[in-house]
Amino acid sequence: MGWSFRIATVAGIPIRIHITFFLILVLGGVQWGQMTGTAAGAVFGVVLMALLFVCVVLHELGHSVVAQAFGIPVRQIVLLPLGGVAQISKNPEKPLHEFLIAVAGPAVNVVIALLLLLGLGMGGLPTILNQRGLLPSDLGNTPTVTTLLLWLLSANVSLVLFNLIPAFPLDGGRIFRSLLAFFTGYKRATRVAAGLGQLIAIGLGVYGVVNSHFVLTLVAVFVFLGAGQETAESQARTVLDTLRVGDAYNKYALTLAVGDRVSRVVDYILTSYQPDFAVLQGRTLLGIVTRDDVLRALHSGPADAAVTEIMERNVPRVEAGRTLDQVRGYLQELGARVAAVYEGDSYLGLVSLGDIQEALAVQTFVQRQKMTNDA
Helix, strand or coil: CCCEEEEEEEEEEEEEEEEEHHHHHHHHHHHHHHHCCHHHHHHHEEEEEEEEHHHHHHHHHHHHHHHHCCCCCCCCCCEEEEEEEEEEEECCHHHHHHHHHHHHHHHHHHHHHHHHHHHHHHHHHHHHHHHCCHHCCCCCEEEEEEEHHHHHHHHHHHHHHCCCCCCCCCCCHHHHHHHHHHHHHCCCCCHHHHHHHHHHEEEHHHHHHCCCCCCHHHHHHHHHHHHHHHHHHHHHHHHHHCCCCHHHCCCCCEEEEECCEEHHHHHHHCCCCCEEEEECCEEEEEEEEEEEEEEHHHCCCCCCCCCHHHHHHCCEEEEEECCCCHHHHHHHHHHHCEEEECCCCCEEEEEEEEHHHHHHHHHHHHHHHHHHHHC
């Protein structure tokens, strides 16, 4: 994700902070500084927000570690002002796996809340809660360790309750879909869960607007769009599962030979829409040259380098019989954009994520036209 930088790596998962994340730290410092009227209060607010997002990271790690246990790669975890996002490479194929991955995040917050209860001391906690109540606004504004633990306890309980709302892309939406999928199948479960999620989002949005609650309104928009995106993704998987990569790669692609130079690729780029070029020795694939490779070569100097000097040699390989959805998932797992298509040991051509997206658009249009004509 752009405008973010890595701060740590846990279980092989990069943890990154988006530059806008620091706005929430500033907000915490300003609010507590105004509440207490002291610099110490402002520092307390920054520390509180930072610890809250430590809990968010642990929540996302809960999802991520369980996903890895089921063989699903996790690209990274990114911290944003509204929370964290674990970028899991693909949706689980089994409902049970999705259920366990979704439950793992809130379960981590439950464990954190229990540990905070122990830290507060079970004996004195009822008195504190009776005096101050359970809501964050009643937890006190004195920068003490007790206040810090109470706020973190309240935040973790809130994270559990909020994330269990049955609306995509919240954990509750994924839990709800996984339970439905046991009985109705993935496609129908997604449609029902996404529809419910959008209804809930509309309700939250109306409530937020009526009560001038800007953050809640923003969250409602996020939930509504997330539910719609999940529906679109489900439909895309259904369509791409009907197509084989052997039927979708470019059979008439321009190719390069071992002796070709960058100037020839430039001519191809200027006279075609093709962005990737296979470098062949006979029918053996040696590597690929992409548009970005050419631009870097041109930027580095005027020399007309050989394509073998700038080509990428490690090209992902896929079999022609695999579905486009499988190939898309494979490329996303690797963080790659293009793969070489083979039938046995025979090289056929290249397929990219762009090619798959075009195939999806065409096939979707064909299916819609067929439905219109049948009606």
